[in-house]
Amino acid sequence: MRYQNTYVKLDTRLYHEQPPTPLDNPRAGHFNTQVAEQLGWLDDDELMARWVEILGGQYVPAQFQPLSMAYAGHQFGQWAGQLGDGRGLLMAQVLDNNGQLQDLHLKGAGLTPYSRMGDGRAVLRSTIREYLCGHALTQLGIPSSNALGFVVSDTKVRRERMEAEAALMRVDDSHIRFGHVEWIASFAPDLLGEFTDYMIDTYYPECRDSETPVLAFLQAVVERTARMIADWQLIGFAHGVMNTDNLSITGSTLDFGPFGFMERFNPAWINNHSDHTGRYAYQNQPAIGHWNLNIWLPHFMRLEGVTRDTLADCLAPYEATFMQHYQQGLCRKLGLPHAKESLTLAFEWLTLLEDNLLDYSNSFRALLGLVAPNEHPHEQQLLTIMTAEFNNEAQQVWQDWSTRYLAALQPLSSEASIEEMRSNNPVYVLRNSMAQRVITAAEQGQFDELNRVFELLATPYQIQDIATELDTLPPAPHAPQMPISCSS
Secondary structure, three states: OEEOOOHHHOOHHHEEEOOOOOOOOOEEEEEOHHHHHHHOHHHOHHHHHOHHHHHOOOOOOOOOOOEEEOOEEEEOOEEEEEOOOOOEEEEEEEEOOOOOEEEEEEEOOOOOOOOOOOOOOEEHHHHHHHHHHHHHHHHOOOOEOEEEEEEEEEEEEEOOOEEEEEEEEEEEOOOOEHHHHHHHHHHOHHHHHHHHHHHHHHHOHHHHHOOOHHHHHHHHHHHHHHHHHHHHHHHOEEOOOOOHHHEEOOOOEOOOOOOEEOOEOOOOOOOEOOOOOOOOOHHHHHHHHHHHHHHHHHHHHHOOOOOHHHHHHHHOHHHHHHHHHHHHHHHHHOOOOOOHHHHHHHHHHHHHHHHOOOEHHHHHHHHHHHHOHHHOHHHHHHHHHHHHOOOHHHHHHHHHHHHHHHHHHOOOOHHHHHHHHHHHOOOOOOOHHHHHHHHHHHOOOOOHHHHHHHHHHHOOOOOOOOOOHHHHOOOOOOOOOOOEOOOO
């Protein structure tokens, strides 16, 4: 691998160098060969032979320089003070096959100075959920942290119950969060200029060509964040804990706790059982993204040329960027051009889903069974299941809407529309029930189901022979949702 450990060269107040705390008897859980190939890990015999030891904290390669990062944050809208890597270590930074810098970050690595009341460990169930979610989002085409692999061990930790400890090697283009700047602003304001330069030079070098590099950088972060959240909304993904310490400066999805993929469509859906007010409900994510940026940006007023007015100009494109990306994506999901008439149909369709609590992913995919039934038997079956749930009134609404929808498609190239619908509406998403079946088997030492689901999510837009009916089966319309906690 091509190592480029740059974070460790920054001021030592920003991190604490330390090795991971070894696990007891680490064993292979799963290894992501695609990520390994991207990193150049596959080409290193030592790394391949000792990957379980590395992830288990028993061996640290000479080129690694592990450290825990300091950061702060606003959690559920309240200032939480100093946080930091309480159970994770930035093990190394490397250039991948595309020359893109990637962080190798080991989660479950043991206690750090930032562990607060935690034990520095991660449990198997949450490790599996994060591992599969990063993989799922990446294959869906959404910028996201992914993972090289994970290990399970004999180390036991207590959450709601005693559980097996695991460790996950996360891979992302950056683990710098909004909270890093918040920490600097509160505890080391003299570092803001140096750290901002580092963020620009490392992650946004194109902004150096601007007359005002800092403002160009801030606007780029705003726009990337808006596009990321639009991607979430389009796929029906809810992060669950959009604190400022869980948002990346690169617009990559980071930190998977009580996340969920929408099943029965309910915009007010709260997937985190600790979110008693619904602050991070699915429908609130775009507004929370704006709120977080509005909290983050004023810290840069300490820098020359950055004023309240120039920051307002940086933040201003957020809404337009989000709306454009979301509306374009919504039209693509219907195979329609981005136009007023298409958006009218799209929002009517979402209302139909909401009013009848239809499954989000299945219903969008089912439209292929309406448009080209002979070519899409699976989707035709989804359509039959969907329409069977309609009462008489809903049936009439559906008939009216589908007639107008087909009329809107009629002047277009059917091939192009169908391909657009296929490539924007997944057959498979990581449903909570799917993840739970993997976890239940893994806790018994069985990883066959994990292997199958991992392969299924690798090509989510294609019908696969390894799929079962359970992979696309939504819960009953009014069934209580599976509670997902932050406990991990």
